[in-house]
Amino acid sequence: MQQISADHLQGRLDGPGEEQQAPDELDELPTKAFRPALRGDQRFDRSAAHRDILVFEDVHKAYRADVPVLKGLTTSVARGEFLFVTGPSGAGKSTLLRMIYAAENADSGRILFLGRDVCRLTGSSIPYLRRNIGVVFQDFKLVQNWTVSQNVAVSLEVLGVPDKIVRRRVGEALERVGLGGRGQDRAAALSGGEQQRAAIARAIVPEPALILADEPTGNLDPQLAVDILGLFEDIHETGVTVLFATHDRSLLDIRPRRVVVLDEGRTTDVRAGLSSDAALAQMRAAS
């Protein structure tokens, strides 16, 4: 996967006028206004490329007043970082991810993605945000009566990418996730692990800036879970930022990466990963 340029990403967020632009063509376009990050008379803010891709500023969220899901979450995610989000069921992992792609709104606070507050986006802007984010779910969310290729291609079709380019890039994405030659199979004919690979191919094919994985190994056996984690790490190696939500402690133990732990609204950011003694001490202090 090619490294995504900041200008490319900002251009894709710019609105309806770009709907018919293929990503390949977008690379050659002059960068367009990334409105929230405007400074002075600049059409866009070049320094945005060097800032954190995702910033949470005092984010609060509660479905019921007495049961807060997030209480003042403040953290940031650097470009190209791999971050685990963990916590018990109901701790708010999915809510956190859903807020990033604007399927949920925060009660207060700001969530800045590429400098833009996603909580303040209008309904018509949300699709353009989502074109920069690949999402992978626990239940795969594949259209079962479509072929694997059709399921993957949909991410490019909404961008108006020409068919020829769609076919080429879908083929490449399927190769990358180990499903080369399975494009014409119906999604329903795939095993659970294969379906998750197809879902990952769909998430990566438009070369998004950020991948959100919401319990992607939840429906898979332990060995497949490790394989899928490895696949996300391969994707991360190409420079994509990955937020991987899981409650599977074994996955966190085998990979010493930064972890954000959510529990009863509290957030603990463990930068060294949960396998270190220092991390455990930090967790105890936080609780």
Added chain:
Amino acid sequence: MMERVFRAIRADIRLHMLSVFSVAVAFVCLSATLLVAVNIDAVRAKWSETGRASVYLDPEVEPQTVHTVRQALLAAEGVTEVRFVSSEQAREEIMGNTKDEALASLPSEAFPASLEVTLKDGAAAERIERLASQLKSLPSVEAVETYEAWGERLDKLLRGGTQAALVLLAVVLAAVVSVVGSTMRMALARRRTEVEVLRMVGATDSYVRGPFVIEGAAQGGLGAFLAVTLIGVLFLIVRDSFSGPLGTLLGTSPQFLPVTFCIALVAFGASVGALSAFASLRRLIENPAT
């Protein structure tokens, strides 16, 4: 987008067929009523355009008297043509090519000789009535038929037909909205994952909604087209039965719906189908975040 439409129709072909059939049934009722109204209107127009009167003569009347009456009529204001139809000619005109034995066995009194009077186009009703009353006073004239009463009856019938068509239009509207709306909601429920996926990968509202609206338009338009075609086939089958003696009696042949009517019906079906589909996806539009 069209590929998504065809893919969706292929996947749910039975559901779409059922919807098209239901819409077609509703449109058959409307088309049939319109067809009847169009033909009544044609008869009414024919009779009102050309002022006509039939002067039925005494069976014993002398040819000389007939000639005198005919000359007098031709001299009257507004009369353009007077044609003598003998009893035998009247029988022949009514019988036409049919070999109806019951009709053939009728006595000659059933087909009285007459003078068929044609008046100027748009001749005033009062003038026709005045002429009729003058003719009735002649000893050799048995009766005068001006067809005014028939015209009034046809007008009433046409008004009734128009009202029935309007009621049926409302029924068809409700049927199409209900059928297409329900079909779209069912299709949406079946394709919930597809919609979720589209939203997740950044599809705009119009991109998500487009295929559903096209499917709705196709169902409405196809249903209407099917109904018009069916009515057309039925019309061809029964046309000959109406174009013989009945056609002669009425003075006009049966007519099918004008092409503009047919196109308007199909366009109406497609438009209502599209709007119904659009409206049935309202909730989806109102909740774009999910």
